[in-house]
Amino acid sequence: MFGVLINTLAVIIGSTVGLLLKKGIPDSIRDIVMKGLALCTIYIGITGSLKGQNTLILILSIAIGAAIGQGLDLDKRLNQFAEKLEEKFKKNGEQGSVAEGFVTASLIFCVGAMTIVGSLRAGLMGDYEMLMTKSILDLISSCVFASALGIGVLLSAGFVLVFQGAIVLLAQYVSPFLGDAVIAEMTCAGSILIIGLGLNILGVTQLKIMNYLPAIFMPIILCMFM
Template identity: 45%
Template sequence: MLGTIVNALAIIIGGMLGLLLRKGIPDNYKSTVMQGLGLSVLVIGLMGAFKSENILLLIFSIVLGGIIGEKIRISDRLDNLGLWIEGKTGKGEGSVAKGFVTASLIYCIGAMAIVGALESGLTGNHQTLYAKSLLDGISSIIFASTLGIGVVFSAAAVFIYQGIITITAGALRYLLVEDVIREMSAIGGLLIVGISFNILEIKRIPVANMLPAVFLPILYQLLQPVFISITAIIHNIF
């Protein structure tokens, strides 16, 4: 958990610095910076998504994950949590909720969040999360300067999300082979592309509702022997 704790603290510290800088940045500069961030997030997402070597699994995971997410209304719940935080901080106009949701998704579903948390839980190696902490800390300065205090609260989401992955990694050790981790990271990259569309206001995509997709390669790995058996039976019949 040490890597996740450091990561959360880095976001808080960077976010607070960003808030100090926010008042001195004109609105037109903030708009330009956000567009630049959106383009950067798009590139990061594409780089991750292109690593997939099982495109059918990626498509299946996104579709089924989206259905699961819609059923349990992850996006609505995350938005409501952001609005609740907004109410407690006395801020208005949805600024806190937007910053919280956007930053939480960016910091949680990237490849480094998944791989780093798994390494931390499986081997006790926190180096990936330390590197992620540095990147998140720097980016949180920029995000907070444009999106506001909601970015700071995203540290809690990162702590819970990565913490759960770290704690459960040991129990799922035999399923977390290289192929599974790669596909989980690729799906996370594709979801980050969706976030970039939201930032750039190209199309509103309920990325949070697709979060279950990230973990479906684990289910695929668990059921793979069944699929192989069914395929063998069909082959013998025909």
């Protein structure tokens, strides 16, 4: 768990620095930076989506995952939780949504081969090198995203701890199901959601991204049959 704790701490430190910097940034600059980050988010999503090899798995993952997420109404549950946090943390007149920052950062920090492979290597072999590299990247990313999206990015550290920690602790049990093909398809499905996040930040769409979240895990099952 050492690598996961370092990664979580990196997100906390980076986000805290970003929030402190945010106070001195004029609204006009903050707005254009946020739109720039949205474009970068879309780029991250596009590059990740190209790792997929089976379009049918992607389509089924999104369709089934969306149906599950809509049935559970994950987006509504997250926003209810975020509203309570906003009452405590968000200042009057402050722009940005806690939920938006949380979902955006959580997906960017936890979707990708580096997250899954790094956590598996840490759990199976005690090799933290990949997670340490990821920690440096997340430190910088969290600082930039927190300065634009607010405290939701800081709260995403909790998701990083739970998601990566679960893979590390269960590595010996889940590794047989997380081969290269599965990881590639999970990355592809998650990256599609990241593209949707970027479009949401730009105001082009109003997708309920959380309702699509189960799609990330669908390839684990679908790749067994396809």
